Structures are given as structure tokens and as C-alpha cells.
Amino acid sequence: MSFLNYIYHQKMNNNQEKDLVSAGLTAAIGAGIITSYAVSQGQNPLVATGITVFSALLAVIIHQADLI
Numbered sequence: 001m002s003f004l005n006y007i008y009h010q011k012m013n014n015n016q017e018k019d020l021v022s023a024g025l026t027a028a029i030g031a032g033i034i035t036s037y038a039v040s041q042g043q044n045p046l047v048a049t050g051i052t053v054f055s056a057l058l059a060v061i062i063h064q065a066d067l068i
Contacts, residue, residue: 020060027059028052 035048 020064023063024056024060028056031055 031052035043035052038051039045039048
């Protein structure tokens with residue numbers, strides 16, 4: 001029974017660790033794809049970069065707060 005408890009606690013502890021770099025990169029890539037399309041349609045590249053940075057920052061904050 002102690003082995004199962006060990007496995008359970010290891011799994012629970014791994015889920016609680018936050019990898020901010022991964023969350024930020026994933027959000028930036030996702031937002032970058034969408035804003036790349038917006039730039040191709042005529043949006044200002046600085047505005048698109050600002051949107052990408054803002055959404056990546058917001059995703060990291062949400063991930064850190066465990067809202068998702």
C-alpha cells in the first residue's frame with residue numbers, strides 16, 4: 001500500500017508544479033499564429049506583437065493562479 005501512496009503523491013506533486021516558460025511559450029505561439037494572420041490582413045505589426053505579449057502574460061498568470 002505504501003508504494004501506491006508514493007505513486008499517488010508523486011503524481012499529485014508533479015501536477016502542482018508550474019512550468020512558467022512552457023506556459024508562456026505555448027501561449028505566445030498560439031497567439032502568434034492568430035496575430036500573424038491579422039498582420040497578413042493589414043494589422044499593424046506592433047499592435048500584433050503587443051497582443052501576443054499581453055495574451056502570453058495573461059496565460060502565465062492564469063496558469064500560475066490555477067484558474068485553468
